[in-house]
Amino acid sequence: MLTLLLIVSAFFAGALNAVAGGGSFLTFPALILAGVPPLNANATSTVAVAPGALASAYGYRRELGKIKEVHLPSFLGVSLIGGLIGALALLWTPERTFEAIVPWLLLFATVLFAFGPKVSAWIRRTVTVGYSSVLVTQFFIAVYGGYFGGGIGILILATLGVFGLTDLHAMNGLKTLVSGCLNAVAVIAFVFGGAVYWTEALIMLVAAVAGGYAGASIARRIPPPILRKFVIAVGVAMTVYFFLVKA
Template identity: 85%
Template sequence: MLTLLLIVSAFFAGVLNAVAGGGSFLTFPALILAGVPPLNANATSTVAVSPGALASAFGYRRELGRIRDIHLPSFLGISLVGGLLGALLLLWTPQRTFEAIVPWLLLFATLLFAIGPKASAWIRRTCTIGHGTVLAVQFLIAVYGGYFGGGIGILILATLGVFGLTDLHAMNGLKSLVSGCLNAVAVAAFVAGGAVYWTEAMIMLVAAMAGGYAGASVARHIPPPVLRKVVILVGASMTVYFFITKA
């Protein structure tokens, strides 16, 4: 039964990430319900969903080639450094401490996912910042992404929008590339730190890849706003659950 839970949650996480994002709201709680400690569940979830972002970035390779306003190597470089630092901070966090802050991380990620598009649009209308500031903000986002990562796509899109990018496809491609690289460097740190539960990770990895492949078909039949509401509902439910169980 627990194996089925991991397969189903990872499959639909792959679907969500391909269409609307927010797949970690399914994989992270599923791993905890399967008995994986929270810190290890976070690391294992990252391993399970990481290939999808890079695959998506490959699909946007033509759009990525149109980016001229931002220096891609420096943007990726600062993201990798921040992602590695965030992953190391997670490994250095005591298990009990991480358990205590999990409900707050889920609350932040859920709120971010819920208000992200409107907040991003408002920021784009009211602010414009320089390249140096973008890199500084992206570094902080990358640290958060390496540590937990819920809602990181919204943060990256908002930063790119503030910088002045308007090509949504190119922005989504860069978001996927950065997220994939962040996940990759975080995975390397988690593997080196022995934080990954490999049996669960491999089961979910295969299911998430299948879900990501199916996501293109799902996108044709279910409007993204509907999927976003599902993600928000799941995130809110998990947040309440963890606040109650940790009380």
């Protein structure tokens, strides 16, 4: 039963990351329910969803080819550096400390996911930024992504939107590519840090890749608001669980 839970959660996490983001809201609690400690669950979840994000990016390859506003090597470069720093910070965080801050991380990620589009729209109306500011912002987003990652897709989309990108499919493609790359470098740190539960990770990895590739097609057919509401509901449930049950 737990294996089925891991497979199903990873498949839909891969699809959600391609459509609306928030896949970690499914893989992280699934691993917790499977008995994996929070810090290791976070690292194992990253290992599981990283290939799925790259599979989604491949599904968006046509849209990615249309992006001219962003210099991809520099954008990916700051993302990789930030992701590595965040992952190392997680490995250096004591287990008890991470358990204490998990509820707050989940709360932040859930609120960000719920209100991110409105905040992003407000920022686009009031702020004009140059590309260097975008890179600095993306660096700090990547640090957060390497450390925890919940809601990172919303942050990336908001940054791209402020910079002036308007093609949502192209932005989703770039978001999944960047998320996959910064997660990949975080995976390297987690592997060498011995933080990964490999049995669970490998089971979920295969399912997430399948879900991620399918998600790029699903994104063109299912209204994102429906998926967003589901992800928000899961995020709220997990936040309440960690604040009340894990307190």
